[in-house]
Amino acid sequence: LAAIMSVSLLRVQLLSPMAQQLFGASSRRGLADVPTTLSALPQSVRNYVKEKANLCQPDDIYLCDGSEEENKRFLEIMRRAGIAKPLRKMDNCWLVRTDPADVARVESKTVISTADKRQTVPIPKEGVKGQLGNWMSPSDLQAALQDRFPGCMAGRAMYIIPFSMGPVGGPISKLGIQLTDSPYVVASMRIMTRMGRAALDAIQGDNYVKCLHSVGLPLKDISKPLVQNWPCNPSKILISHIPDRNEIASFGSGYGGNSLLGKKCFALRLGSILGKREGWLAEHMLILGITDPRGNKKYVAAAFPSACGKTNLAMLQPTLPGYKVECVGDDIAWMKFDADGVLRAINPEAGFFGVAPGTCSHTNPNAMRTIQSNTIFTNVGETGDGGVYWRAWRRRWTPPLASPAGEARCGLRTAATRPPIRTRVSAPRPRSARPWTPTGRVPRASRSAP
Incomplete structure (x- = not known):
């Protein structure tokens, strides 16, 4: 299913002329050709989407199907917005550069909220700061979320991503629904999870994790040009986990470790609690x-x-x-x-989500062969012939670098080396x-x- 959907009495307006051309009705077949309502979703998912749409106030709501056609259109949206560019030397590979203020997981702004603090983190000796997690009370977290999320998607689209961690139907696989206003997140989640209709059809009742993400920058609040055309709100970043409700909420960052909520947030942090409950x-x-x-x-x-x-x-x-x-x-x-x-x-x-510096044909030849196709590169250098380059070993960089990316072996001392340089590549x-x-x-x- 690929359709634009309405929430309650909210009329769906296309996000922009660019989105209208790519997703709306046109002479070509568009992803919005089959308009529908939230009734297409399971009841529990429908209720969750309605609740968060009323909170975040997006202009559009779009249900992702994970298809190749859809993925091409999201990549094209990012290209036209100046967020991503194709790498002509490689097969279906894209280069994204973020705002320098949004390049890593922010552990200090990552919290777990439970009624009992000891249930979440060890309580250290008085005067000692704990190093094994950050706890926030439910009341404090509610206040923090209420300070951030209302109206945060104004002018943007809310994308509904149904996904499975592990093969759909697997004995310990888990399902999730992520709501996001970032096309970059949609394209990345398609690589890193089993995303699409099969995951949505497997949802029964509340057997899924609810994930909410926003870059935290409504279009009406943009008063100056974005750095690298990358929307984010670093001063308001918060990545929160609510185990009692199987919920994750992330605000202010588009960087993968903070925004791909199936990864560390779901698979490790919430996953460890699910495992404790269920015996894995x-x-x-x-x-x-x-x-x-x-x-x-x-x-x-x-x-x-x-x-x-x-x-x-x-x-x-x-x-x-x-x-x-x-x-x-x-x-x-x-x-x-x-x-x-x-x-x-x-x-x-x-898929793979990895740090690029130090990875080269000497340290990981299999990885270097794999990333020649179907890869999203983030914050790497670009060579004059449309390849990629990052800090690695043994070889000095001299422009224009004409050798394959797999042969890059030394430090590139430019803004492209700001950590973490990431690649995201699909299996097989x-x-x-x-x-x-x-x-x-x-x-x-x-x-x-x-």
């Missing part, structure tokens, strides 16, 4: 399979902090004769013991473990005897 684990871990020359296969999960090599290890290219390494996931693992006591694991994501990937999308889970280890 959500961990910041890679998953890979290793097969020796005799055909013996073992799966390994490994935990490193961000930017410490999980992706490079997960996509390892073995040099020992006869060995094979297969990538299941490079960042997040959901794990559960099955009825036979075998610890099973899935990668809840569908080189030698990904099979089965990739079925509902089965790979065995990680057997339960040890007491």
